[in-house]
Amino acid sequence: MKESDSGPDGVEGLERAILGEEPVFNAAEVAAETGITVDQARRLWRALGFPEHGAATAFNKADTDAVRIVSGLVESGLIDFDLAVTLTRAVGQTMARLADWETTALLHRVEEMSTEEDDGGHSGRVTSAMRMLEEFSAPFEKLLVYVWRRHLAASVARIEALGANEEDLHTTQLSVGFADIVSFTALSNQIGEDRIGDLVELFESRCSDVVAAQRGRVIKSIGDSVLFVNDDPIRAYDTAEGIINVIGRDPRMPDVRLGLATGSVVMRLGDVFGPPVNMAARLTAVARRNRIIIDARTAELLPDDEFETRRLPARPVRGFGLVEPLAVRRH
Incomplete structure (x- = not known):
């Protein structure tokens, strides 16, 4: 020293x-x-x-x-x-x-x-x-x-409010969202260290603002991705759409992909676990740039008079076998 x-x-x-x-x-x-x-x-x-x-x-x-x-x-x-x-x-x-x-x-x-x-x-x-x-x-x-x-x-x-049952207060139904920066590894190799740090900070802060505005909660951010939850699938969709608007539609920011899945999750130590969490993360690999991909359960919960869903070709998803994801947009 x-x-x-x-x-x-x-x-x-x-x-x-x-x-x-x-x-x-x-x-x-x-x-x-x-x-x-x-x-x-x-x-x-x-x-x-x-x-x-x-x-x-x-x-x-x-x-x-x-x-x-x-x-x-x-x-x-x-x-x-x-x-x-x-x-x-x-x-x-x-x-x-x-x-x-x-x-x-x-x-x-x-x-x-x-x-x-x-x-x-x-x-x-x-x-x-x-x-x-x-x-x-x-x-x-x-x-x-x-x-x-x-x-x-x-x-x-x-x-x-989530109505967790008395037998297991850690388990509840949630819509889980996963937002992922497209080609982050390649991007981080192209720009300087200071700039990549500023980009990640801006990505996290904008995502957090959108999640909070829709009464959701950011569970964690991992550099190029953010995991969030909401008890309302419509608000979860609005969160995903909002993230695309403030990140993917900004020419100064990279493109993003969004995956949404709904189901029973376990809440422990400030984190969430369960199939919907894994599914939401896997769906980001299926999504096109600045698009939202959802699972079948989320599609069932979105009102038909407000949303249009389109089934995508079935494909193998690690841990889930053959899955038919759905693209979604508002009418």
Whole structure:
């Protein structure tokens, strides 16, 4: 590590500014402080997505407080330890992506600040990052709690509205959509790294806006594709059509293909699983550029007086055998 990268004014100083404390405990001491075993402490730490530190002093008081909160929930009987690990993993994975996203989004502004202060070097960026943290962290933490509460309320309402049966609250009927950029691999080899990053960000943000406008939910985005769900097949179609309008019809953006499938899915850990998910993804390989392809179940649910469907030649679809997909458009 270079000298400029360490010390109170370097990366270590920046890390301390974020965490707010110096490390004072090792794993065994965290376990002793919180009343759990070392193995349990390590399981929670791994669930958060962090590497183990062996016997090294790597944990601070905030770490022990967090473990104490989780162990308190287990001791109360509200949840068992396995469920605690599951919830901890969900928090870890979500926050890891958020932290990366936040850092990437703010990096350009930090560099602008260091240039404005006539110091665009490493030390200038660290100083600007420190100032950004001081002014940004507190309001952003409040925003995090607010957004989490809003999404929690929406999730609970969604489960009730979907009418999940009492025997399996994780299973429900949904229309699943898969939007895929055409020839993304070839495209990424043709344009620069900065441009491909901007393109993916614009693709994801436009898709997310369309999905939200149709009261759907983005489940995940994987660079060149977005998986979304909606409890209403008409709204799912409108989402697909909207994505084509804001992506495929924009001459500055690549073409897209959309697949829609409807059926029973399992909702777990913020993700969805089941045949409709796989079918929607497979259908994108069948769709023409800037077209929507649907499965038979979705076609049955779309009103004949609003939509026109056309059966395409049967073809083998991996995992489903011979399938007759349908092209669809509004009258």
